[in-house]
Amino acid sequence: MEASEPLSGTCHCGSVAFEVSRPAFMVACNCSICRRYAALWVHAPPASARIVEGEGQTDTYIWGDEQIEFHSCKSCRAVTHWTGVDGARWAVNMRMVDPADLEGLPVRHFDGADSWEFLD
Template sequence: MHEGSCHCGAVRLRLPSTPTVATDCNCSLCRRGGGPWVYFEFGSVAIEGHPESTIDYIWGDRTLRTIRCKTCGCVTHWEPLQPTPGCKHGVNLGNFDPALIASVRVRRFDGADSWKFIDE
């Protein structure tokens, strides 16, 4: 089990499994707010401190909310506004041990323009 947290520790996350691939996106939000991102089925990541210690930001097509800690401002994860069976949420791997980040293949995604992976 991998556990991570925002800088101040008010929001804690526990991954359901070890990720093998992460995404580094260059969209206007991700390039400012963090990553790399790993994805899990919605509800499978244990998140403590949410929603009482978090604030969300909804932008663009208004299908996702990006979540950050109210105290330290670290972006911890994103989740769908209208969860449906099998949907995903993203977890900011930057809130975990650097050794975990180093062990994961990070793919570059062009979310700013082509909406395609650009590392192949």
């Protein structure tokens, strides 16, 4: 795969799909919700991402300070992305991407449970 090509992700049933520019790294967060979802996030910005299929096909879950909504497919329940309620920030879950496409992409560990700093 060309480094400049966007990566494609879909939920398990294929109802929800996104594209994201190849990021410098992915983020594993240890906060109470992210560790349960076991998500690997890429944030936009700095990446650019778009939902290409299934806008409106998700259920949302808002937690804590109600600043972000987690989206899961209404059919297969895979957690595909989150959106900031202010509309400025969002992130896609790279667990939806073929692992072969993620080879060599580093994972940074973010301490969302406590310090809100990267642990590396």
